[in-house]
Amino acid sequence: MNDNRYYKILVGLAVAGLIIGTWGVANVILYGKRATALGSYVPWGLWVAVYLFFLGLTAGAFLITILTYVFRVKIFAPIGPLSAFTVLVAITCEVIIISFDLGHFSRVWRFVVNPGWTSMIFWMGVFTNAMIIIYALELYFLLRRNLVEGAQREGTPARWLYRLLSFGKTEFTEADHVADHRRVRLLSIISLPVGLIFYGINGAIFAILLNRPIWNGALTPLLFIVTALLSGGALTTFLTYIFKIDDALVHYLGHVIRFLLVVFLFLEALQFFVGYKTGMVINRASLDIIAFGPYWWVFWVVHILLGSAVPLYLLSFRHESAHAVAAACFLIIITFIAVRLNFVIPDQAVYKLEGLEATFYHWRLRTDQYFPNLNEWLVSLWVFSLGLLAFMLGSRYLPIVSAGKGEAHHVEA
Amino acid sequence: MTRVLPLEDALLRMQRDLKRALAKDPRQIRWGMVIDLSRCIGCHACTLGCVAENKLPPGVVYRVVVEEEMGHYPMVRWRFVPRPCLHCQNPPCTKVCPVHATYSDEQGVVRVDYNKCIGCRYCLVACPYAARTSDFGERYTNDTPELPGKLFGRRAAFAGYEQRLSAEYGRRWPDRNGGSPFGNARKCHFCLHRLKVGMLPACVTSCIGRATIFGDRTDPESLIFEALGSPRLFRLKEELGTQPAVYYLK
Numbered sequence A: 001m002n003d004n005r006y007y008k009i010l011v012g013l014a015v016a017g018l019i020i021g022t023w024g025v026a027n028v029i030l031y032g033k034r035a036t037a038l039g040s041y042v043p044w045g046l047w048v049a050v051y052l053f054f055l056g057l058t059a060g061a062f063l064i065t066i067l068t069y070v071f072r073v074k075i076f077a078p079i080g081p082l083s084a085f086t087v088l089v090a091i092t093c094e095v096i097i098i099s100f101d102l103g104h105f106s107r108v109w110r111f112v113v114n115p116g117w118t119s120m121i122f123w124m125g126v127f128t129n130a131m132i133i134i135y136a137l138e139l140y141f142l143l144r145r146n147l148v149e150g151a152q153r154e155g156t157p158a159r160w161l162y163r164l165l166s167f168g169k170t171e172f173t174e175a176d177h178v179a180d181h182r183r184v185r186l187l188s189i190i191s192l193p194v195g196l197i198f199y200g201i202n203g204a205i206f207a208i209l210l211n212r213p214i215w216n217g218a219l220t221p222l223l224f225i226v227t228a229l230l231s232g233g234a235l236t237t238f239l240t241y242i243f244k245i246d247d248a249l250v251h252y253l254g255h256v257i258r259f260l261l262v263v264f265l266f267l268e269a270l271q272f273f274v275g276y277k278t279g280m281v282i283n284r285a286s287l288d289i290i291a292f293g294p295y296w297w298v299f300w301v302v303h304i305l306l307g308s309a310v311p312l313y314l315l316s317f318r319h320e321s322a323h324a325v326a327a328a329c330f331l332i333i334i335t336f337i338a339v340r341l342n343f344v345i346p347d348q349a350v351y352k353l354e355g356l357e358a359t360f361y362h363w364r365l366r367t368d369q370y371f372p373n374l375n376e377w378l379v380s381l382w383v384f385s386l387g388l389l390a391f392m393l394g395s396r397y398l399p400i401v402s403a404g405k406g407e408a409h410h411v412e413a
Numbered sequence B: 001m002t003r004v005l006p007l008e009d010a011l012l013r014m015q016r017d018l019k020r021a022l023a024k025d026p027r028q029i030r031w032g033m034v035i036d037l038s039r040c041i042g043c044h045a046c047t048l049g050c051v052a053e054n055k056l057p058p059g060v061v062y063r064v065v066v067e068e069e070m071g072h073y074p075m076v077r078w079r080f081v082p083r084p085c086l087h088c089q090n091p092p093c094t095k096v097c098p099v100h101a102t103y104s105d106e107q108g109v110v111r112v113d114y115n116k117c118i119g120c121r122y123c124l125v126a127c128p129y130a131a132r133t134s135d136f137g138e139r140y141t142n143d144t145p146e147l148p149g150k151l152f153g154r155r156a157a158f159a160g161y162e163q164r165l166s167a168e169y170g171r172r173w174p175d176r177n178g179g180s181p182f183g184n185a186r187k188c189h190f191c192l193h194r195l196k197v198g199m200l201p202a203c204v205t206s207c208i209g210r211a212t213i214f215g216d217r218t219d220p221e222s223l224i225f226e227a228l229g230s231p232r233l234f235r236l237k238e239e240l241g242t243q244p245a246v247y248y249l250k
């Protein structure tokens, strides 16, 4: 990644994605939700799936910082700053994509003025903000020494940024460093319950709903926590490999990811087993859509084969090779959107009132016809590209990789 | 002179019931509806009456008539189940709203405050009866050609229907500032704006089978009170505990 060529290619891709995606963004701004293929019986579509995808990616930092600073597993310390930065980028993308999904984004201030205490979406908003604050502070304290030192050094790229973020501090003593680490540890300890509730609440948004065969149930929040850790952990592992931080670390992370993948698959199997065994038509119909519906290949080929079986093989039998572990993690990440789509859509794609499909025809009143349209894909591309660009620029101009060096010595500080 | 005709139209009685209810302390009123399935002939007039009353755009519908085929050939019959918002007394939709835009009022009507709704559509997925729709901003006249003359063409149609303001919740929509109800969750509101001026909901007056009975559930003299005593009474998905204020007669 230090390689300039890769950097340029990725920045180029991000810029191209932003330019192409602008068409969709403009359409959505001009025509509102009319520019989407959503309907009233499938009111949540691709953007909610992408939102959940980004949500998962944020869990990487959660996993790493908890392991490092709460449980003091020193080996993960070098990737603390990188993973905290990733969480900020992913959570920003998450907020942006869900903002596009709102019918009236201009009214978000109502969250503050008319808080709906009983609503899981309200609490999601609260905990999203809490996570942003925690990780922004955590990243800042992890980077501060490098920021202050970089501001003083001639030739630091984007030195003005370092100066700005140093807030006038010109010297950084060992005592400052120790104090910052105490703060990081404190923030990590706070992030443990906050993060668990954050991921759990996102699951609860779906879990509490009546008459929703796949979503409803106590398993969903747990599944959300595990899926978040899995996809977020996979991203962090992949980045550790790409940034050539430490191959031994990639190896250790590979074990963690394998464990999470097995737990996730077990929970998913439970969901299918219980769903089918209830014998309820609505449960079977939703599960049938996932496994045998028109997009069966998304489940079997993309998720089970490419996103689970191949990574499991690589993580189990080729785990000595950092290359193989990184490939497994890459597969998990890119196929994860399939997992999210299969969670969001099939439950809605079954009529909840018998006979509803035969009455009052309008294509926005169908459950079986939703497929994201071009605008929805373009907006998603735009947000992904924005995230990629922010990540690339951040990794180049902020000391997120260098700040991790020697970090292990300070974990016990 | 008796005040009741021996064979009077149920509408007349409901009209009297309504007048009596409106004279009460508003806090004592509990609006409700009973739909007699044996009287519904599946004409969908209530659906259209509602669409016209509330100037609903394409893809937005408050009251559908669900058609169910019962039995096996050759012993088959149709059953028609009109489904407005059921105005649940324990509504799952209001509890999920992050900004309190949808709520039950003191008369048991589940409302949407159009100017508060952020359009997250959580209430749509939370309603187990699929009674809510989202206004995606569709217009019948979108992409239609303009024709010369005043009677036909996009502009004429636009002025004739789509530009007409709807009076939902006693206000004029669409709202000029925020654009509501575009982008909002929308649903049946028991035609509160009509009730306010002593008129029955549009679905009730347009029901040619007189299958829809509306009124104050707490008024012992009312037709709805009588209907609520029927052994044929049931509610949709009773097991969910939503306690709809819209009942059905088998």
Ligand code: SF4
Pocket: B084, B085, B086, B087, B088, B091, B092, B093, B094, B110, B126, B127, B128, B129, B130, B131, B132, B187, B242
């Ligand atoms: S029928 Fe649906 S929209 Fe109406 S009150 Fe019940 S849950 Fe809410």
Ligand code: SF4
Pocket: B096, B097, B098, B099, B100, B101, B102, B112, B116, B117, B118, B119, B120, B121, B122, B123, B124, B184, B185
């Ligand atoms: S769509 Fe509107 S009324 Fe429904 S939950 Fe969201 S903000 Fe509330």
